[in-house]
Amino acid sequence: MGYTLAEKLLASHTNDGKATAGDIVEANVDLLMVHEVLGSRILDVLNDMDFKKVWDSERIVVVNDHWAPASDINSAEIHRRNRNFVRDQGIKHFFDVDCGISHHVLPEQGLVVPGELIIGSDSHSTTYGAFNAFSTGLAATDSALILATGSCWFRVPESISIEVIGEFQDKVMSKDLILKIISDLGPDGANYQSMEFHGETIDNMKVGERMTMCNMSVEAGAKCSPMLVNEPVNKWMETLAPSKRWKPTFPDKDAEYCDSLIYDIKKEPLGPIVATPDNPTNGKAVREISGVPIDQAFIGSCTNGRIGDLEIAAKILKGKKVRKGVRLIITPASKHTYMMALERGLIKIFMDAGGIVTNSTCGACIGGHLGVLGAGEVCISSTNRNFKGRMGHQNSRIYLASPATVAASALKGAITDPRSVE
């Protein structure tokens, strides 16, 4: 019997080269990303451990991204602790408050390499599956143990094979597809499992579109969501990580899957999907809820704050005005993304339309700053979670959608099918 992508990626990091679904294995980590959790929690754990020195100062990435720049005195203190740690430990890769969101910055800096085992102190670390890596999120104590030892135990996940065929319709995005898939699976439909993506639709996707899919697999409980290397990933690596040496990893033809799903978006055309409050797996066709009035429209986050997302939003907003009384907030995923948007004239389009463009940070997505919701407010958002209170007041309501649907809704002041906007 053959092995899945998750099994093969993990097996290449164990001392005996073995990893079969259900096993508990000790694996050697290639890269660990920690963000504000370092200063707020991990340092305390390291103190308890009588920690002295990181296992490898070149394999650790520290990012100040969640409340960047500092939103209050506590986040300022957390950032200060992170900077001190980076200095004291000689950490090679440090991205301070001016750089952007970890899950976009790491690939952009060429730090995400196909075949590697990448851990982040953040649940959306599944994003790097887009690069044929095994990546998952852990929390403070596991991160502290990895910082000290470079290894960690994992239960090797079973895999669900998800094959997608067919082309997207105009103004329908990979966000709509992943909202559909996780809604079919439910909030724990892939708990402890790997969502392994296949098919021509996935092969034809740009890197950013793939990252959106892998980013949100965790909303169905997935541990990881690896994809095969495609041409855009090859180009990305050649351009952004020319010095890295790597080989693509493939699943065996006779790999064993616990379930196999097929989405044929040609036979059953996929339209825009919106997840209603309070769970990302509450996906509904946009026509079922169009007309719901909104107070805020947000485009940003590690899910959909990339250049392709800003481009489609700008196409919809160009020469038009956001509905009076609606706040449109745009937070590019990284400084580099912001600069590209600036050079391509997108920032001017957003501001002419009445939008607010912020610096790159997690910001509004986590209810941190730069767009926190008040009592009773409604937001349509290109982000990943619409849990109660996620973006602010516990009585605010969040609808998750693609950047195209968010932009169209900002123009109308209510949830709108982007295909209905010229």
Added chain:
Amino acid sequence: MTGELKPITGRAWVFGNNIDTDQIIQGQYLTLLNYADMAKHTFEIPRPVFASKVKKNDVVIAGRNFGGGSSREEAPKVLLESGIGCVIAESFARIFYRNGFNVGLPLLIIPNVAKLVTDGETVTVDISEGTLSVRSSGDILHGKPLPKRMLDLLKEGGAVAWYKQSVGKH
């Protein structure tokens, strides 16, 4: 702190399915730098009275997929800080399950537990045996026994204690 796991007796706080980590502790409190301050906001959205009424060794009982969403370890930590002796659910989200044992919070899976226990009842949980008994009815519910790795982590007092112990050995 190596030792046997004693039975836990306390009030049952019963919740439904899919209690995500934002319901346990909201993102806005994550920059608080000590757990005592943070614990005052535990379950603030689903059960506003929880933080002021909870007592040591009370038991949280929930339906499916307890602790989904963010990887925040603050979720099991504020439960421990609140005095919660253990959490029993029909299933747990992956990262929460790992985090619970890492910080020394016992977690047990018992089928249909949220339907079989009424909020406010007094229950006794035996982690080693994997059982929960309801004082008023005398009913005993049986869960899956914990994997040895998880029991060892709890007996040791969490992952940090386990690390110190294993580093000491080498």
